[in-house]
Amino acid sequence: xxxxxxxxxxxxxxxxxxxxxxxxxxxxxxxxxxxxxxxxxxxxxxxxxxxxxxxxxxxxxxxxxxxxxxxxxxxxxxxxxxxxxxxxxxxxxxxxxxxxxxxxxxxxxxxxxxxxxxxxxxxxxxxxxxxxxxxxxxxxxxxxxxxxxxxxxxxxxxxxxxxxxxxxxxxxxxxxxxxxxxxxxxxxxxxxxxxxxxxxxxxxxxxxxxxxxxxxxxxxxxxxxxxxxxxxxxxxxxxxxxxxxxxxxxxxxxxxxxxxxxxxxxxxxxxxxxxxxxxxxxxxxxxxxxxxxxxxxxxxxxxxxxxxxxxxxxxxxxxxxxxxxxxxxxxxxxxxxxxxxxxxxxxxxxxxxxxxxxxxxxxxxxxxxxxxxxxxxxxxxxxxxxxxxx
Amino acid sequence: xxxxxxxxxxxxxxxxxxxxxxxxxxxxxxxxxxxxxxxxxxxxxxxxxxxxxxxxxxxxxxxxxxxxxxxxxxxxxxxxxxxxxxxxxxxxxxxxxxxxxxxxxxxxxxxxxxxxxxxxxxxxxxxxxxxxxxxxxxxxxxxxxxxxxxxxxxxxxxxxxxxxxxxxxxxxxxxxxxxxxxxxxxxxxxxxxxxxxxxxxxxxxxxxxxxxxxxxxxxxxxxxxxxxxxxxxxxxxxxxxxxxxxxxxxxxxxxxxxxxxxxxxxxxxxxxxxxxxxxxxxxxxxxxxxxxxxxxxxxxxxxxxxxxxxxxxxxxxxxxxxxxxxxxxxxxxxxxxxxxxxxxxxxxxxxxxxxxxxxxxxxxxxxxxxxxxxxxxxxxxxxxxxxxxxxxxxxxxxxxxxxxxxxxxxxxxxxxxxxxxxxxxxxxx
Numbered sequence: 044x045x046x047x048x049x050x051x052x053x054x055x056x057x058x059x060x061x062x063x064x065x066x067x068x069x070x071x072x073x074x075x076x077x078x079x080x081x082x083x084x085x086x087x088x089x090x091x092x093x094x095x096x097x098x099x100x101x102x103x104x105x106x107x108x109x110x111x112x113x114x115x116x117x118x119x120x121x122x123x124x125x126x127x128x129x130x131x132x133x134x135x136x137x138x139x140x141x142x143x144x145x146x147x148x149x150x151x152x153x154x155x156x157x158x159x160x161x162x163x164x165x166x167x168x169x170x171x172x173x174x175x176x177x178x179x180x181x182x183x184x185x186x187x188x189x190x191x192x193x194x195x196x197x198x199x200x201x202x203x204x205x206x207x208x209x210x211x212x213x214x215x216x217x218x219x220x221x222x223x224x225x226x227x228x229x230x231x232x233x234x235x236x237x238x239x240x241x242x243x244x245x246x247x248x249x250x251x252x253x254x255x256x257x258x259x260x261x262x263x264x265x266x267x268x269x270x271x272x273x274x275x276x277x278x279x280x281x282x283x284x285x286x287x288x289x290x291x292x293x294x295x296x297x298x299x300x301x302x303x304x305x306x307x308x309x310x311x312x313x314x315x316x317x318x319x320x321x322x323x324x325x326x327x328x329x330x331x332x333x334x335x336x337x338x339x340x341x342x343x344x345x346x347x348x349x350x351x352x353x354x355x356x357x358x359x360x361x362x363x364x365x366x367x368x369x370x371x372x373x374x375x376x377x378x379x380x381x382x383x384x385x386x387x388x389x390x391x392x393x394x395x396x397x398x399x400x401x402x403x404x405x406x407x408x409x410x411x412x413x414x415x416x417x418x419x420x421x422x423x424x425x426x427x428x429x430x431x432x433x
Numbered sequence: 434x435x436x437x438x439x440x441x442x443x444x445x446x447x448x449x450x451x452x453x454x455x456x457x458x459x460x461x462x463x464x465x466x467x468x469x470x471x472x473x474x475x476x477x478x479x480x481x482x483x484x485x486x487x488x489x490x491x492x493x494x495x496x497x498x499x500x501x502x503x504x505x506x507x508x509x510x511x512x513x514x515x516x517x518x519x520x521x522x523x524x525x526x527x528x529x530x531x532x533x534x535x536x537x538x539x540x541x542x543x544x545x546x547x548x549x550x551x552x553x554x555x556x557x558x559x560x561x562x563x564x565x566x567x568x569x570x571x572x573x574x575x576x577x578x579x580x581x582x583x584x585x586x587x588x589x590x591x592x593x594x595x596x597x598x599x600x601x602x603x604x605x606x607x608x609x610x611x612x613x614x615x616x617x618x619x620x621x622x623x624x625x626x627x628x629x630x631x632x633x634x635x636x637x638x639x640x641x642x643x644x645x646x647x648x649x650x651x652x653x654x655x656x657x658x659x660x661x662x663x664x665x666x667x668x669x670x671x672x673x674x675x676x677x678x679x680x681x682x683x684x685x686x687x688x689x690x691x692x693x694x695x696x697x698x699x700x701x702x703x704x705x706x707x708x709x710x711x712x713x714x715x716x717x718x719x720x721x722x723x724x725x726x727x728x729x730x731x732x733x734x735x736x737x738x739x740x741x742x743x744x745x746x747x748x749x750x751x752x753x754x755x756x757x758x759x760x761x762x763x764x765x766x767x768x769x770x771x772x773x774x775x776x777x778x779x780x781x782x783x784x785x786x787x788x789x790x791x792x793x794x795x796x797x798x799x800x801x802x803x804x805x806x807x808x809x810x811x812x813x814x815x816x817x818x819x820x821x822x823x824x825x826x827x828x829x830x831x832x833x834x835x836x837x838x839x840x841x842x843x844x845x846x847x848x849x850x851x852x853x854x855x856x857x858x859x860x861x862x
Binding site for chain 2: 088089090091093094097145146216218223224225226228229232301305306307309311312316347348351354355366368369372
């Protein structure tokens with residue numbers, strides 16, 4: 044495993060060298076974040092707080108997709124299925140029992156219908172829902188991943204999309220439990236910025252630890268060159284399974300956060316639109332980059348909100364524009380096209396933010412080039428994951 | 434308006450970008466990069482600018498209205514799946530605001546309708562409703578036509594104590610969200626009861642039921658109809674119930690099964706959405722089912738006759754009053770809408786959106802203040818309000834109007850009003 048191209052000899056040394064400043068930088072960043080969140084929590088109105096919170100929830104999902112797809116090159120379009128599972132699990136656990144009976148859910152087992160968390164501390168109930176949501180999603184991912192993670196390239200994209208369609212159909216038709224297309228509403232608003240950013244930090248930390256672990260190197264090796272990775276003994280299926288299941292856990296844990304923020308869960312909110320939004324976040328930030336995923340999530344949450352201002356119409360000197368709804372999507376789409384033309388690898392490509400402190404990667408031109416050009420037998424570079432990685 | 438400083442700075446930034454090309458040479462790549470930078474930054478700048486002059490852009494009010502405008506928030510799904518319902522509703526709401534500003538306004542103050550697009554996405558809808566309520570501090574909310582979105586919006590309104598009128602969601606559960614949430618349309622239980630009672634009047638005592646299992650609206654409408662139809666005072670019998678799924682286009686299996694029933698049922702109740710019913714009607718007639726077909730307000734779009742063709746004749750449906758018949762309020766609305774937009778309203782949702790704003794204005798005027806609690810109490814006390822979609826009264830403790838329902842028959846490919854009725858008994862919600 045050690046001779047795989049992306050594992051570089053200087054790795055350990057540079058990590059040790061940067062350890063102290065890196066810790067200081069992380070501590071500083073976390074403090075700044077905490078100060079900002081405390082300020083936001085105290086003085087923002089509910090609308091702005093919701094946007095700030097959604098950035099963190101989307102970042103969690105995007106980081107999870109980076110882990111699942113960016114690291115391994117296994118392009119999953121089923122991620123939002125896990126989000127839906129987590130959201131429904133969270134909603135069904137924490138809905139007040141009287142609402143469960145008011146909404147008439149005959150398919151619920153008696154214990155779940157009577158399950159009452161209204162007496163719990165909201166944050167405890169939320170944490171509990173996140174853990175259960177994550178575990179259920181990870182269990183499903185284990186079953187689904189067994190066959191699917193043996194596929195590659197387009198096949199795995201289509202197959203995981205099939206999984207998403209199944210989750211959507213179940214949510215739409217199992218009306219005794221999910222209330223079908225009507226969805227569940229009246230989910231108490233437990234989510235706050237601390238919970239959302241806590242979850243996002245856990246996701247980032249988990250993804251980063253995995254990335255620098257032997258498992259992570261195996262994932263990247265199998266993405267860069269499937270045949271070479273197999274040849275040096277990487278268990279491709281196992282490393283993909285780990286990425287898929289951990290990604291599903293993190294996404295499933297984000298589900299209850301979203302449900303408790305928005306207040307309702309409906310199948311239509313967990314389908315293709317959301318899927319492609321998350322894919323755009325990851326591609327925009329750079330597939331394989333955790334920092335990129337966070338940046339992409341922030342852009343994709345803030346930009347549409349900000350650009351909605353354009354739609355109301357405006358006066359520019361002699362020119363007056365009437366309201367033009369739908370304009371913000373067009374502007375965003377054009378911006379994405381431009382980014383993909385001028386920076387097809389996304390903002391971060393494969394690299395991470397952190398001035399070389401957090402990551403073992405060397406100086407920019409060196410590290411970047413080495414990652415893009417496989418050093419081992421370029422002629423063999425036919426791994427199906429390769430195409431998906433850029 | 435003179436050239437604004439914002440605009441000149443924008444132009445300046447653009448020309449500076451072009452001038453500063455390195456070495457004075459504009460290579461293709463440089464131009465592309467600069468173009469991209471401008472292309473990305475211009476809309477961002479524009480967004481920043483557009484936030485500011487919204488107040489200045491507000492329309493002038495020539496008459497005696499004075500003071501700060503009363504702002505009513507109007508969340509609508511103007512793009513995406515719900516656009517075909519929400520755009521007419523938005524037009525209706527805007528018409529109502531224009532009329533208010535030409536007349537007495539609200540509390541003698543001008544009215545502003547702040548419209549945001551929910552993009553048929555639940556998360557965006559909660560975003561815009563929060564923005565309206567918490568950032569723009571609107572006095573009241575009117576909007577949305579589908580239950581899922583209405584429920585999401587209603588919760589935000591309820592949490593913040595802002596009165597909200599649902600324009601088109603018909604599921605009775607909507608008002609369970611709380612006491613600030615009121616419906617403009619009748620509940621599905623009401624129109625289903627009217628349909629059942631109408632069937633009895635016509636002497637149709639046996640019925641075959643076909644329903645779309647993939648939509649809430651169709652599922653619950655069928656359920657309410659069946660409940661009321663076999664009540665003792667009606668004594669009807671559902672002889673067969675068959676389902677189809679969302680997106681189905683071939684209904685011949687179900688229709689053949691109905692054809693094989695002996696004796697044939699007196700009537701077919703088909704609980705379908707707007708985009709399927711025309712096809713079903715055509716296939717039913719082709720399968721030799723000649724009995725009358727009955728359904729709900731989902732039939733109320735031009736698609737019924739466009740897709741059904743001559744087969745649509747002899748179809749009966751219950752719907753909101755407003756663009757049919759000679760109800761003075763409805764006719765007045767139709768005339769005003771035609772004058773403003775140049776065409777007759779082709780969807781009853783325009784009238785619903787109109788009524789939403791008018792009733793909210795009426796309630797605020799009755800309350801005498803913009804205070805959320807007072808407006809809520811005034812709304813709850815509404816009795817006999819003559820809306821374009823019928824009389825609106827909220828019974829004690831209910832926020833679903835007990836409202837008259839129009840029964841329409843398609844004759845010569847024209848929806849023709851038969852009568853406007855109130856159900857004798859309403860199936861429980």
